[in-house]
Amino acid sequence: MLMLALRSCMGYWLVQHDIGAYWDRPDAIGSLKARAFRDRNFRQIRRGDKVVYYAKQKRTLGLFQISSEQWMELKNWSKTRKGVHMAYEIKPIVSAISEIDLSDFGIATTRGKTAVHLTDEQYRKMATQMVGMENPENHEGTVALFAKLHRACGFPKLVKVGEAYPDIIAVDQNGRQSAIEVEFESATFEKEHADVADKCDVVVCWRDTWGRAATKPVVELASILY
Numbered sequence: 001m002l003m004l005a006l007r008s009c010m011g012y013w014l015v016q017h018d019i020g021a022y023w024d025r026p027d028a029i030g031s032l033k034a035r036a037f038r039d040r041n042f043r044q045i046r047r048g049d050k051v052v053y054y055a056k057q058k059r060t061l062g063l064f065q066i067s068s069e070q071w072m073e074l075k076n077w078s079k080t081r082k083g084v085h086m087a088y089e090i091k092p093i094v095s096a097i098s099e100i101d102l103s104d105f106g107i108a109t110t111r112g113k114t115a116v117h118l119t120d121e122q123y124r125k126m127a128t129q130m131v132g133m134e135n136p137e138n139h140e141g142t143v144a145l146f147a148k149l150h151r152a153c154g155f156p157k158l159v160k161v162g163e164a165y166p167d168i169i170a171v172d173q174n175g176r177q178s179a180i181e182v183e184f185e186s187a188t189f190e191k192e193h194a195d196v197a198d199k200c201d202v203v204v205c206w207r208d209t210w211g212r213a214a215t216k217p218v219v220e221l222a223s224i225l226y
Contacts, residue, residue, distance in 0.1 A: 011049035012123035014116040019055040024078035030087030031114045041115040045088055052126050062095040063130055093152045094131055127225060142206045143167060143182045145221055153219050166200045178202050186210035186218045
């Protein structure tokens with residue numbers, strides 16, 4: 001119940017910039033200071049919120065998460081984009097340029113807007129299109145989704161993916177190899193692999209049903225994506 005309550009407070013946003021702003025500063029979203037203080041939506045963005053980065057001309061650059069505690073003031077956005085900006089730091093969930101027609105998601109126009117609030121349904125439909133698959137329904141689907149989200153999970157490189165336990169060998173952000181077992185629900189790990197738990201470093205799952213009883217670090221893909 002707690003996880004559902006936290007998700008209901010999650011903000012989903014379509015943030016519109018031209019693609020040049022992304023190339024200048026791919027780790028942030030922002031708006032000119034005067035405009036930012038007038039923009040109620042932009043002011044409401046919070047850490048942990050999910051963002052569909054829309055680069056106009058029916059293109060998205062991916063899904064991102066707000067990583068800064070609050071917005072920050074930038075003297076200039078870049079050498080070519082002058083003026084004081086208010087900005088939020090972002091980190092990628094899925095980075096990929098793809099075409100998207102906003103009218104397919106019930107958005108008639110974004111003219112004059114930096115941030116457009118998305119309903120849960122709008123965000124989930126956009127995320128499904130950009131990730132390229134529906135939410136997993138089993139172990140195999142969870143493995144496929146992790147293959148798409150592994151960087152956002154803190155594993156920039158997959159070394160081996162196989163059928164034998166553990167499912168995956170990956171390299172973490174510190175350059176160390178980690179043995180990863182993938183489960184649709186995390187509690188399955190304890191039921192099926194308790195006798196060989198020492199051979200696994202991390203459990204990746206779609207839903208974390210193990211909770212506080214977990215004896216291994218658990219990465220829940222649903223929380224990362226939504």
